[in-house]
Amino acid sequence: xxxxxxxxxxxxxxxxxxxxxxxxxxxxxxxxxxxxxxxxxxxxxxxxxxxxxxxxxxxxxxxxxxxxxxxxxxxxxxxxxxxxxxxxxxxxxxxxxxxxxxxxxxxxx
Numbered sequence: 001x002x003x004x005x006x007x008x009x010x011x012x013x014x015x016x017x018x019x020x021x022x023x024x025x026x027x028x029x030x031x032x033x034x035x036x037x038x039x040x041x042x043x044x045x046x047x048x049x050x051x052x053x054x055x056x057x058x059x060x061x062x063x064x065x066x067x068x069x070x071x072x073x074x075x076x077x078x079x080x081x082x083x084x085x086x087x088x089x090x091x092x093x094x095x096x097x098x099x100x101x102x103x104x105x106x107x108x109x
Contacts, residue, residue: 044061045061054070054073056071080092
């Protein structure tokens with residue numbers, strides 16, 4: 001009996017929820033002054049290169065390569081980042097938080 005009652009309540013819930021006073025959303029306000037033009041140079045350009053062994057996503061800002069996401073066919077993906085802007089890429093662990101060593105107080109006096 002409880003199952004039947006709960007099924008009836010669940011079936012009637014969407015109909016009951018729709019009977020409320022619905023009002024249209026207000027219009028979207030215009031952008032602030034000076035922000036009318038969209039600057040595409042600030043938007044990163046992403047190039048995806050697919051190969052049999054890996055997929056690379058190359059991120060460029062103003063034409064300069066600054067980050068590469070490498071997704072191998074087997075294994076987790078990793079990031080190569082150019083921190084200094086000199087073209088030297090180092091592996092950055094963006095997906096996992098930095099592991100902090102335990103800092104327990106063993107003895108104090």
